[in-house]
Amino acid sequence: MNIHEYQGKILFKQAGVKVQDGVHCKTIDDALNAYDSLDSKVVAVKSQIHAGGRGKGSLYDQETDNLVMEGGVKIAFSRDEVEQYARNIIGRKLVTKQTGSSGKIVNNLYVEAGCSIAHEYYLALLVDREAKTILIMASTEGGMDIEEVAEKTPEAIHKIWTHPVDGLNEKDALEMADKLGLDGHSKQDLVSMLESLSRMFIEKDCSMIEINPLVKSDSGDMIALDAKVSFDDNASFRHPWMEEMRDYSEEEEVEIRAHDHGLSYVKLDGNIGCLVNGAGLAMASMDVIKLYGGEPANFLDIGGGATKESITTAFGIILEDENVEGILVNIFGGIIQCDMVARSVIEASNELGLQVPLVVRFSGTNHVEGKEVLDHCDLDVHTSSTLAEAAEKIVNLTRGEE
Amino acid sequence: MSIWIHEESKVLIQGITGKQGTFHGTKMDEYNTNVVGGVTPGKGGQFVELPNKKVPVFNTVSEGLDETGADVSLIYVPARFAAAAIIEAADAFQEKGGGLIVCITEGIPILDMIKAVARVDQCPEVRLIGPNCPGIITPGDVGGCKAGIMPGFIHAKGRIGIVSKSGTLTYEAVAQTMSVGEGQSTCVGIGGDPVNGTGFIDCLDAFENDPQTVAVVMIGEIGGSAEEEAADWVAKNMTKPIVGFVAGSTAPPGKRMGHAGAIISGGKGTAAEKFKAFENAGIYVARDPSEIGNVLVRALKDAGLR
Structure with missing residues (x-):
């Protein structure tokens, strides 16, 4: 979850990080x-x-x-x-x-x-998945596009890591201040800022804090002129205040609705809607559609706990997208049973009045039963046993080719 | 042989009295997996009825290990308690001479996982697989050892090792090996979270040293650089052929594709980069998961194994 700069600065202030009024x-x-x-x-x-x-x-x-x-x-x-x-x-x-x-x-x-600026810096804290702890990254090249700095002059970006259990080591923070060329009370300011931010990162279950620019004022104070803060959604259960900070108008309404039904949905620009179980398989389905010359309209993972209701919701979400000219359902049954998905797909199609071609590929648990259910329904549905065949079929059907 | 678990492995289930724990415990027992008991704090002394037997419930992992001699602990504990469950299992195994922890739970806070992984790393005799993964399976002659949620029946004992970040895509890879008449030695789902236990390189190293495994199928996805690092390791250390696929070629930057870790950020972690790293390391690349079977046959033929 992301928050606005003004909200981030409220948290900074509480944490003891210097900000302007x-x-x-x-x-x-x-x-x-x-x-x-x-x-x-x-x-x-x-x-x-x-x-x-x-x-x-x-x-x-x-x-x-x-x-x-x-x-x-x-x-x-x-x-x-x-x-x-x-x-x-x-x-x-x-x-x-x-x-x-x-x-x-x-x-x-x-x-x-306003603030007098002697120099602009960049500062960020984020989870380093390779080091498996929090990475603090800073640069004297503040105010710039940091991705560009990272690419052109990677040596201008300095890194320290916190200890997974003990947190930030003061020696590392002092070293970071030296690398940024800070001295006197600016150096002390930075060290205390790094301590405050690493504490806040853990206390609030942040996934990223980015300050660009962090500035040194004419009097040597280190001030956060920006605040980009995001939180780990998985930890929201222990932070009821997160809900109050959430600005729903900044999020896609349909993605929120999908999430509320246990679905993971991301809208894309293509014309072939996808309904898949599993994130990896959902991505792979999109990739294969593209390989056969089509364009996926969405990423949609119905998850392992899908029900008739959530599948109907998923179908509805796909069909709301005006660009959708065909739907590919790809299920590899593990916990999910293909025949349950088949019955849900039929019901959802009838309920929503399906007007576009539909290709279903079943594999795994109860795939034979699932295919039987589809073969005996009134719906115009095409079945395939492999993903490649199914993708090719839906791409051809959306082009009006059989 | 196989890697990390074998047909006789004794499996303890943390969270066995919960809905997921009981459901999957039943499926595991049906697959002939040796489920020896479970752990639910406060429910010690109870029993859980599985199709083929009744297994005891213990209050702590330590007690469960003492009573059953389990060498695997499988975690189906809800996300908010899962990291503590991992730490408890790690401490207990470390004390009793080691073991394997498999955490299926999805949605564990990342900072909790940082602490849990740090603890596991302090226990040299303990390995963690997951979290947010389908688990690990070693198919046997009749059923096998299934420590996870994968459908057992799609597997067969064989000589191909499989390692993957994704759940259902692992099943797809299994089906692909079966479609060309190959079974599996062990299949490991390492999970799609940004901070987890066992990684690709651990699995590849174990497969390289496993006499039963002759080739490996490796399935990655966008985000992070684990695939690139694995490819680097493969170029230097791996003698057995590998078939690789990466999901997410069509994923736009900045959008999280279901898994917390599956996100292209700052132009890094794209499928194109990962495929390139695979190719540079001599990995046989399948651009389409439906091609994994055919590419595997080619790899086996090149190695004189078919």
Whole structure:
């Protein structure tokens, strides 16, 4: 689960990480009041969406798609500028490198006191799957696209790892400060920031904390000017507050609905809907459709505990997608029984009025019974015994070829 | 031989009185797996009725090991308690001379797994498979040892080792070997979580040293760099032929494909990179899982094994 920058900064403040004063706004009036309340002539007016690259993004009018403003993060030097920027941001569509061309509507704004900047750094904490512990990554090349830095000058990125049980070692934190060329109270600031953030990472079950930029102010303070925080969904049971921080408008409605039914669904751009049991097999099914010249419309794993209800929901979700011109069902029965899936597919198709070709491939538990159920129903359904054959068939059928 | 479990392995089930534990315990018993008992805190002294026998329930793993001499502990404990169950099993096995832990549970918090894996790593005689995996199976002459949720009947005893990150795709690989008349020595599902126990290299190393195994099918998926590291290891150490497939060629970056670990981030972990690493390491590549059987035949022929 991701949260907004303004929420991340509330958590930073609680954890003892230095941030500038700021106010979360929903309207232009909010933004003006925020400006009045912040004791700062210069403020940053920042679009709040769950995607990076906001500063270099572009804002478009929702209706006309006309460009409204370049840059989703603006520095305002007057009350008038705050008003102008807020007007250009709230309710607009922000397109960044990470949002894709459809962009995201900006419903939230953060107005933050300005800050003198002596230098910009990059800092991130994340789970390192190879080292099997938390990795802290920092660079003097802050404010930049860090993936580009990693590619062109990997030596500019410094790494330390926390101990899986004992946490961050102070010696490592001091070493990191040295590598970033910090001294005096900046060095102390960074060490205490790293300690606070690693504690917060564990206490809140984070999966990533990214600060880009982390800045050194003219007076040498280390301040988090950005906050990108995400949490491990698997740990939400011990953090009831996560639900309050969740912004559903930032997530795909259909993916939430799928999740609520035990389905894992990701919408893609193709025309062949897929319904599969197992994440690996679901990915492989998409790959094989592509190999035979088709394009998958989605990733959909119905999971090991699928029921008639969840399969009906899954069918409904696939058919809602206007691009879908055919459906491939691929089940390798283990715990799931193919005949149960067959009956569910028939029922869902009748209920939803299936209009597109359907190819079903069964293997494993009760596949013979499953095929029999399909062979004796009124539905126009094609069956195959292998994935390759099934994929080829559905690709041909969507092209109008038999 | 086979790797890590054999037909006579004694299996203890942590969480045996739960719905999943009882259901899969029954399936394992039907497959002739030697289920010797279970563990559910607070239910020690009870018995669970399986098709072929009645097995005792213990309060702790340690007690269960003392009473049954189990060498495998299979975990079906709910996600929020699963890491503690792994740690308990690791401590108990370490004290009694070692053993294998197989954790099926899906959805364990990643920071819990970091701690659990760190503990297992401190116990040299203990191996962890999983979590979020189908488990491990060694098919025998009649049934076999099935420590997991895979359908037993699709397998047959043979000479191909299988290792995979994914569940149902492992079954697909099994079906592919069967379609060309080959059985399996052992099949290991290592799971799709970012932090887990046994990895590809552990499995490949064990298969390389297992006299029953003559070739290996390896199934990876997008995310992380475990496939690339395995390929590197293969180039230097593996003499037996390997057939490899990677799921997720069509997955877009930044989108998690079901498994917590299956995500292309920062342009890393793509299927294309993994396939390339496989090819560079001399691994026989199947671009389509339906081709695994044919590619395996080619690999066996090249090695003079068919």
